[in-house]
Amino acid sequence: MKEFNVGDTIRVLYKIVEGEKSRSQPFEGIVISKKGPGVSKTFTVRRIGADSIGIERIFPLHSPNIEDIKVLKHGKVRRAKLGYLRGRVGKEATKLSERTLKVSEIKRSERTREVRAKEEGAQQVSASS
Secondary structure (H helix, E strand, C coil): CCCCCCCCEEEEEEEEEECCEEEEEEEEEEEEEEECCHHHCEEEEEEECHHHCEEEEEEECCCCCEEEEEEEECECCCCCCCHHHHHCCHHHHHCCCECCCCHHHHHHHHHHHHHHHHHHHHHHHHHHC
16 A cells, blocks of 8 residues: 555545446545544545535545555645535645655655565564464
8 A cells, every 4th residue: 555645636446346347446536534543544535526516435544445546646734634625616626735755755655665565574474384
């Protein structure tokens, strides 16, 4: 899973099963909140649909139906929850200033990814023993 924060614009590929067929449906929007501890953690994504109608969808972070999460833009926000976007219409609802990552932040996120990969590998080895 890619790391993302509130204010980021993401594309979630969600697996939908219809009868015996399955397909992945993309949902692209701004992350307006993250909440919950551990495995029950959820995040809410909001996008503007047809006729400027706001559509929100709550996804469980650790759902097996989430195939991929792609971060399209990093938003620069100063709030943990962006509920105020619900009152905005049209382009105003999607305007957030973009955050540029510093080299040190990129290196730090790469290191944390490497450490997590090592931890997961160690857990898998100990579980198989």
